[in-house]
Amino acid sequence: MKTDSDCLFCKIVAGEIPCCTILETDDALAFMDIGPIARGHVLLIPKTHAETLDALDSSAMAATARLLPSLVSAVQTATGCQGVNVLQNNGTVAGQIVPHVHFHLIPRVEGDAFTFNWPAGTYDEGEMESLAIKIRSRL
Ligand code: AMP
Numbered sequence: 001m002k003t004d005s006d007c008l009f010c011k012i013v014a015g016e017i018p019c020c021t022i023l024e025t026d027d028a029l030a031f032m033d034i035g036p037i038a039r040g041h042v043l044l045i046p047k048t049h050a051e052t053l054d055a056l057d058s059s060a061m062a063a064t065a066r067l068l069p070s071l072v073s074a075v076q077t078a079t080g081c082q083g084v085n086v087l088q089n090n091g092t093v094a095g096q097i098v099p100h101v102h103f104h105l106i107p108r109v110e111g112d113a114f115t116f117n118w119p120a121g122t123y124d125e126g127e128m129e130s131l132a133i134k135i136r137s138r139l
């Protein structure tokens with residue numbers, strides 16, 4: 001298990017900073033977000049330190065992600081929300097502030113204040129396929 005003594009979420013994992021725990025396993029921790037986008041906003045983190053997803057061991061990811069179905073269900077039934085956004089801000093440019101991988105579980109109801117700007121575009125002829133080839137080659 002990697003840890004970073006300067007990392008806020010590693011300090012929470014170590015018990016040096018308190019959190020309002022929802023679920024804890026050997027590999028992962030879910031707790032209430034103190035700056036909720038909506039009431040019942042939960043964070044899920046791997047206990048091991050990795051700043052971004054690309055730096056996270058796939059087994060740590062699996063041990064974390066497997067908790068998502070029951071957590072989403074619990075948030076949904078406990079808050080009475082109509083849906084949940086599971087968000088992972090990966091990198092500063094993507095809105096990541098805390099440099100330890102985390103998943104946001106954000107309860108959603110019709111007409112709430114949380115909105116996305118989702119500027120869906122289109123590809124030129126062949127562009128999508130050539131990008132797919134490039135991405136596949138890096139797997
Ligand atoms: P992000 O912008 O994706 O890095 O999100 C970081 C999240 O961590 C924000 O939603 C904060 O409200 C939340 N957060 C920061 N400090 C704490 C803390 N001590 N306990 C719980 N949540 C926190």
Ligand code: ZN
Nearest residue numbers: 007010049100
């Ligand atoms: Zn950390």
